[in-house]
Amino acid sequence: MAAKTHWFISLWFAISIPIIFWDAGYCFMRPRSMEGGDLHWIWKPYALYQKVDHIYGVKALEEGDGFTNAQSLLNIVENFMNIAYLYLAHVKGTPAASLLGFASAIMTLSKTALYFLQEHYCGYCSIGHNTVHDLIFLWIIPNGFWLLLPTIIIWQFAKDITSALHVAERVSKKEASGKKL
Template identity: 65%
Template sequence: MAVKTHTWISLWFLLTAPVIAWDVGYCFMRPRSMKGGDLHWIWAPYALYQEVDLIYGLPALQSGDGFTNAQSLLNVIETLMNLAYLYLAHVVKWPPATIVGFAAAVMTLSKTVLYWAQEYYCGYCAVGHNSAWDLVTLWIIPNGLWIVVPTFIMIQLGKDLVESLNFASEKSAKVASGKTQ
């Protein structure tokens, strides 16, 4: 059975790779990437974001909070998996590529839910200082995309995996009963 691809999933994996790379660069290069740092010009929009989400800002850096870079390291792994899916599905055309894409989406969703749960369990320690408007427009909506889209990817690729497994099961049953065609 040929690998089944979906343009919207492939586009998400492709278009998010540079976004994630940019974010990882900001996190790993702190404090040089932060406002006042010599490399801040590359990450100028983070001047605002480091004030919205203090995990990205000075308080977390100064306290030695490792969560930011730990989630960035997972972003690297997740992005490599996304790119592996694209290569395996579109170039190699390897049917099990769907499993790689599914696993990458599960990783994205899990990591993002962990990020949100960490905020909840620390009493909104990094974002609770924002106005409701800023919280919704600058944190919930942008970060919510990393929950919504991977969930839909998991649903779609999960359906594709079930379809492949059912196909293989039917073929196997036919072979076992001697009804091969």
């Protein structure tokens, strides 16, 4: 049985792979990637973002806050899972791709939920200084995509995996009843 693929899932993984590597690069290369750093030209949009989300900024770096790099390391693991999904689904055509994609999407959703919850439980310590407009358009909406799309992907993979399990169960029962005769 070949892997069941969905264009929107493959597109999300393909688009998110370079974004995740770029973001992780910024985090791991701080302070060189930050505004004023010699490599900042690669990450120019972060000049604004490090002011919107202080976990990406100077204060967190100076305080030795490890959350950003810990999340980035998990992002790299997730990214290799996304790459493996695309390979297994579109090159190898194995149904195991769905399970890997499902796991990767759960990882994305979980890490993003943790990111939002960490802000809530610290009293919006890294984003609370923003105006409502900036918070909505520069933090909630962009980060919200990493909640919404993985949720949709998880739902689709869960349907696909459940369907495949039902087929396998029917085949197994049919084979078992054939052996009894």
